[in-house]
Amino acid sequence: MPHVLVLNASYEPLGVVPLRRALILILNDKAVSLEDSGALMRSATCAIPAPSVVRLKRFVRVPFRGPVPLTRRALFARDGGRCAYCGGAASSVDHVIPRSRGGQHVWDNVVAACRRCNHVKADRHITELGWRLRHQPAPPTGLAWRIIGTGHRDPRWMPYLQPYGADDALARIDGRTPA
Structure with a gap:
């Protein structure tokens, strides 16, 4: 509809x-x-x-609205549906600093990722793999x-x-x- x-x-x-x-x-x-x-x-x-x-x-x-809520749909919209690591079509959500290592589920730590990159990265830091982010994650504003x-x-x-x-x-x- x-x-x-x-x-x-x-x-x-x-x-x-x-x-x-x-x-x-x-x-x-x-x-x-x-x-x-x-x-x-x-x-x-x-x-x-x-x-x-x-x-x-x-x-x-309208009462004061806090920050934009972190949803899967909003995350894919922010990242343009592209993997933050390789630029391919994203299909999953990844934490830059893994949650198992103290990373939070916040806009600054969450990116869209393709299945392959998410699987290879697993629960490691990107510095351990020698990877770089295509863009620094940040909360959307406006x-x-x-x-x-x-x-x-x-x-x-x-x-x-x-x-x-x-x-x-x-x-x-x-x-x-x-x-």
């Missing part, structure tokens, strides 16, 4: 919801559609363009990461996410240095 970007009344990104939830917001007159996906949602009596971006009509006060970290991306969302660091986030995902 397609997903829809939800913006606050101030155009601040709040999150991503399924299309069904976005349609309910529009039909209950709680949100307006800013971008359409091009598809039509039909009922017996009407047809509504399926939204891609919706904005709430009333401002929703509101755009909350959206991009969900794994759902739509090009129509970019104009609404750019003021909140989407260009830097996508550059990091694609392996480029942020401009």
Whole structure:
């Protein structure tokens, strides 16, 4: 099912919801559609363009949100789905400093890795193997990461996410240095 970007009344990104939830917001007159996906949602009596971006009509006060949660999906988004050691397609999660040696499960110590590199590294330090990281792991920052970290991306969302660091986030995902 397609997903829809939800913006606050101030155009601040709040999150991503399924299309069904976005349609309910529009039909209950709680949100307006800013971008359409091009598809039509039909009922017996009407047809509504399926939204891609919706904005709430009333401002929703959002409490302070801590750091971006460390999830497998967000980790693969941060590393662009590439192995931090060889650059191949990543399929597993690896701790740079193994947990058996005191490493923590935090953004600064977790990277995406291919199955082969993860197996060869096992519970050793990368210095013991003579390996180097392609990039230093760090926690993602900015509101755009909350959206991009969900794994759902739509090009129509970019104009609404750019003021909140989407260009830097996508550059990091694609392996480029942020401009």
